[in-house]
Amino acid sequence: MNALASVWPALGGDPALLARVSTVERPGVLPSRLPVRESARACVGACALAAAELGARRTGGGVPAVRVDDGAVATAFVSERHLLVGGRAPETFAPLSRFWRTADGWVRTHANYPHHRARLLAALGVPKDPGAVAAALAERSAREAEEAVYAAGGLAVALRSPEEWAAHEQGVEVAGRPLVERERLDSAPARVLAPVGRDPLLPAAGLRVLDLTRVIAGPVATRTLALLGADVLRVDAPGLPEIADQHADTGFGKRSALLDLSVGREVFEELLAAADVVVTGYRPGALDRFGLAPRALAERRPGVVVAQLSAWGTYGPWGDRRGFDSLVQVATGIAAVEGSSAGRPGVLPAQALDHGTGYLLAAGVLRAIGEQMEGGGSRVVRVALARTAGWLLEGRGDVGVSGDVPVGQWLAERYSPLGRLRYALSPVVFEGGPRDWARAPGCWGTDSARWV
Template identity: 75%
Template sequence: MTSIKYAWSELGGDPARLARVSTVARKDALPARLPVRELARACVGVCALAGAELGARRAGLARVPVVRVDDGAVAASFTSERQLLVEGRAPVAFAPLSRFWRTADGWVRTHANYPHHRERLLRVLGTPEDPDAVAAALAERSATEVEDTVYAAGGLAVALRTPEEWAAHEQAAAVAARPLVERVRLDGTRARAFTPLQGAPLLPAAGLRVLDLTRVLAGPVATRTLALLGADVLRVDPPGLPELPDQHADTGFGKRSALLELTSATGRSTFEDLLASADVVVTGYRPGSLDRFGLSPEALAERRPGLVVAQVSAWGADGPWSGRRGFDSLVQVATGIAAVEGSAERPGALPAQALDHGSGYLLAAAVLRALTEQSYDGGSRLVRVALARTAAWLMTGVGTDERGGDPGAAADAGAGAWLAETGSALGRLRYALPPVSFESGPGDWARPAGPWGADAAAWIDQPRQHAQGDQGDQPADVNS
């Protein structure tokens, strides 16, 4: 289990725990030239193992529950935005102007799903919202010129690069210098004392409060997973930056959604009240962009000792592109993935937004491992992942997990086996079931997605955890 072993090591996990993981290999899942299936399996596998480990720690179990990773469930989840149906209607994954375009010297990919990004792109090109007009304007410019001018205007466009061209880029060097999962202890807060878990299902994150300051896919996938495992997850968005409804329906399972204006005194006061009893804060904005609100990891931990701060970004925390906006599709184009999956003459794409989903599960795993480590060693923690770093792992080959896989499950079972339906305030939803699975663990979310911004900016009334390192009885140690 080469890839799972590597990812678990990057998370600081005990290698003996890996004996508790089994895999079901399905060779038709997520077909690609690059080892997408192995990466997806590894990210989900270590997330499930981290959840099982924390659950065992809190329940005082003698052994970590057995983890089972099925490629069919993983593939359905990694394409969850395409599996979603809302009242029988399939969502539109990409807007008409979010695509590859020919330029005078190659290719560029734009991202214009959000109205403000679309407006900035069109303003730079000086064209109406017409694909033919956009194509004509881009055909007259070089790919890197489009990349630079659209970025300078606050839009999103990235030139197609080969793996060799990306390797020579300064941002690639900055990404390569970082671990797959960054893990930092921020202070010396005392060990966390958890309320012991009882009953079934085993919910490792039960009683924990998670402030979700994320958008798009990777961050929401991470917080959706924490919600599956029992956390009270409250997503908070500024009222002037609406989320795409279908995207929110896909990633909103298990969570609540509230609107809060941090630039107002009332909004800031409400946020500080939420932070005062939060256990985890997850952010998905560009590195440093929230610092002006006092939301840097260090500032958060100073106000809330014992906090776990989790961050995900497109390009990483260092380098000339660290402050740039980015999405999975654009990272694929910049890092050479699109050239490998297609060619320099006709770019391709991965069979899923695997950088987003994979990074999301890695981030959730990092949060769960940080919580386990806090129960022994204390300390506020920072964990961080980047789509470009996940891409670098994919491009190096990841490794294979075929050894130990179930040889009787080589064929694709079909996505239908991993889908479910439920009623909701949004209508009837068909959705992908969670792939994170361990013995006695949850099989589905406790609540469906609801309307964006419809919930109160307040925690659900429930017993609290000792997030500031209060002393208490610790569960027995857990053996693998």
């Protein structure tokens, strides 16, 4: 599977630049029945190449050499497992976020956030007790449980085979879309960016990124843009607190502010007026009432790049549904492929849909900025976890036990307002580029909602 050769053209990249990429392959990492190692390497490689290409545009020199090491990629794709906050390892999944037996198969729930947990329990009519949840789900079919929990605003997805997903109306819609959707919205003037230096080379220096994302994929994308020099301001609603350890893992290089869009529109418009990129990761349509649809943003801020992330795509019968990596694995057939011979569903060796899609989104933003320097125009970049899943399902991978690859060289430690952190370094590496973030994550929501 020459994954990078398919990803780079999907981003609009020149195939000739693929010669600038070298790889260090480590077959023991990210073992899977699917080509996780190869696809992860390709997503990171495409992002690093997009960064190197933009850096060359801004320095006027040649495209720096890109080096992708499977060890660095594998370490970053499970960054949450390597994170230590004051010596403490975080909890990645809550007790009610797991697979459950149903009357006819399996369902997976996601209840890491308190409001999702409350809706799941309300839909099932049970208390916060795993035994009660198991008993309630055992009496229902998987599809019945999926629809009942969704109708209550919760998150549960029935296990499907790849063939069942391919025949599903949403699966058909997703399969018909490109891996990375790219669109020009208007004829805004060409973007003018000042030249940048080379110590280190920061391709995104001077760009202001308004980060309206949560969980993993979107924050991975904006964390990467921050590494590359962008001024990233993450904005969250005061009533939807982020999981503290999740923020610690993906908050590197950013500032974090709180803003209620229903009452703080004037502040938001001031932020938008000076933003170069707006990245959104909420359920499709959820932000439209605030005027945050791509065309509405471009009308008020001509020349903006809007980067949209969704679980299932922004179209089809599931186009307005919430979703997470673990749930997309279940719906699309990945969990069935990775399951045991006894029929129990399995999981990928990493939340590879989240991480891979995050790097694809960052790559799409970097390429859009470069295209604007030549041809102008407000731009939209769209990615979906389900589309990344479909691409992953096209191949078969490196089944086996994990290799003994020391990860210490891809980990770092530093002090932060959250305490002493051990964390994974970014796998996005190119000649002369940065190796670490300029700032550690601060406490969630404690920065001002303004550009500095």
